[in-house]
Amino acid sequence: MCGVFGAFSTAGNPVLEEVYLGLYALQHRGQESAGVAWIDKSDQIRTIKGQGLVHLALNQAELATIDASSAIGHVRYSTAGGSGLANVQPLAANYCRGPVAIAHNGNISNASGVRRYLENRGAIFQSTTDTEVILHLMAHQPHKTELDALVDSLRKLKGAFSLAVALKDRLVAARDPWGFRPLALGKRDDVYYISSESCALDLVGADMIRELEPGEILVIDDEGVRSLRIPVEPRRKYLCSFEFVYFARPDSLISGRSVYEVRKNLGKMLAKGAPCNGDCVTCMPDSGTVAAMGYAEESGIPYEKAIVRNRYSGRTFIEPTQRVRELGVRKKLNPIRELIRGKSLTVVDDSIVRGTTSRRMVELLREYGASEVHMRISSPPVKFPCYYGIDTPTREELAAARANETALCAEIGATSLGYLTGDDLIQAIGLPEWEVCTACFSGNYMEDGERHEELDI
Ligand code: SF4
Structure with missing residues (x-):
């Protein structure tokens, strides 16, 4: 991006x-x-x-x-x-x-x-x-x-x-x-x-x-x-749905829609579609924050900012090498022990791409004493690479492409794992399906998946 x-x-x-x-x-x-x-x-x-x-x-x-x-x-x-x-x-x-x-x-x-x-x-x-x-x-x-x-x-x-x-x-x-x-x-x-x-x-x-x-x-x-x-x-439009899920700042407007409002709706719909009876809802800061607030509001479970982000570090997903990504989680995110010990947590994140961040965070939360860690993802599983400007280069690297939901839940060590559905994503954005790109979730690339290497000059 x-x-x-x-x-x-x-x-x-x-x-x-x-x-x-x-x-x-x-x-x-x-x-x-x-x-x-x-x-x-x-x-x-x-x-x-x-x-x-x-x-x-x-x-x-x-x-x-x-x-x-x-x-x-x-x-x-x-x-x-x-x-x-x-x-x-x-x-x-x-x-x-x-x-x-x-x-x-x-x-x-x-x-x-x-x-x-x-x-x-x-x-x-x-x-x-x-x-x-x-x-x-x-x-x-x-x-x-x-x-x-x-x-x-x-x-x-x-x-x-x-x-x-x-x-x-x-x-x-x-x-x-x-x-x-x-x-x-x-x-x-x-x-x-x-x-x-x-x-x-x-x-x-x-x-x-x-x-x-x-x-x-x-x-x-x-x-x-x-x-x-x-x-x-x-024949149709392809506004990137990931802009609403993760990339854009919540204080921006895209297609006349407040990114904040859409992100909160994603959390609310996630709470309806993938409910959970934890002690508190928390988020992977910062991009999961607004969706977590929506999840908490809809579910009635209190929201706690139980994971603190070092605000002077960058966002994990947009750093270029796996080595930096691996180091990044502990460098950037630290749970508050007192809020976590003995608690059943519902942790809302915007997406699972490679799975590294989720696995490390679940590990850390358990180390800090969480009794249960329920991961809830405010987008559908990312199963396909993006050819339109997001760094998701190969299918093999995508956690949801190599493992189904049950296997991925075990891989990241969570108590349970729940995703937003594709229909709920479209509904939360509020645009017609044929105006929104969901290719990394659905595999429906522009013009039937062609990479457009052919030339017409
Ligand atoms: S494939 Fe995914 S990330 Fe890429 S433009 Fe489409 S929705 Fe956005």
Whole structure:
């Protein structure tokens, strides 16, 4: 998962510090690296990028001194391409039509086919990210304006892309025709903003104007905002349901829905579908917190914040190696012994992906004296990899794919294990089934599971 942010001042005021603040609010979407890009007064593309959290990768004071009235930024955790410095975004190039920089959230599922096609025609790639195919597709259409080349390039892509693109004198936002990842437009005074999530618009004091429609391109320049379409008509939409379950911040709005409200509903429906008579409901902090509150409210069992998270550490799921994940649980989460000793606990978590965190936590809770540990998961079992921008690379690594519910319960050492159903997930989100992606739960990938390696250029 990644986060993108962009700002454009129609009055020519500097915006790089605004972009820094936006990225800071989107930190939960990627912690491996951060970067910003802008086009300077001599039409050269400029980037500043670094590894790690936003405040380590970028220098806020330095950015505040740079005179750039349009800029984009990106926070990254690697899905396609690995975490090397060459893959840190925004990706930028000066091609024959001018400078261009791209920040991308999502995963282009036909990227390897497009890349092969371009390499066979002489393209030399600088990174291993899927995003770079967009730059090369544009460069292969030198007879078109940058904007026309960009629109035509996006038409050739399959899968998930929410983009912030810096062109000369313009900021462009684009969302794939299937609507996998969120993207919102905001405004404060003379500055337009684009952001992966509305919570970052709140931080910079902007009003959210609206979310981009799937397949929409917004062109922001001195004249204001213009809306274009990517000329692709998909049969259905695929808004990522995992955004509601785990990724997005609860203070964001997606598809007009409060992530907090949806997450609480997930917990309530879980309490109805997978009830439990424990002494108290607790959660795996922080992403299980709101669902646990919903579970407690619906079940009438008291909620206790019995597991404390070190708030200065990152989220386990978005760290790249198994070794770090294994270390992560104890480093980050510590139960409160006095609340746990001799108690039957209902522990609500948002998902079980590899199973490592759940197993370690159940172990720890038993070590601290819990008499029973009932795991309740506020999403259906994750059985299939995601090809649209979430780091779940192989089926073998997914706990629910290699073991059924009973076996997995034994594997993680819980007293019982219960999941939300697929129908309840859709109902809690409140959107029609044909607008929501549930592929990692159901295996129903876009267009009947094709990986879209075939090419139509
Ligand atoms: S497969 Fe799962 S994580 Fe990936 S986009 Fe679909 S719902 Fe989201």
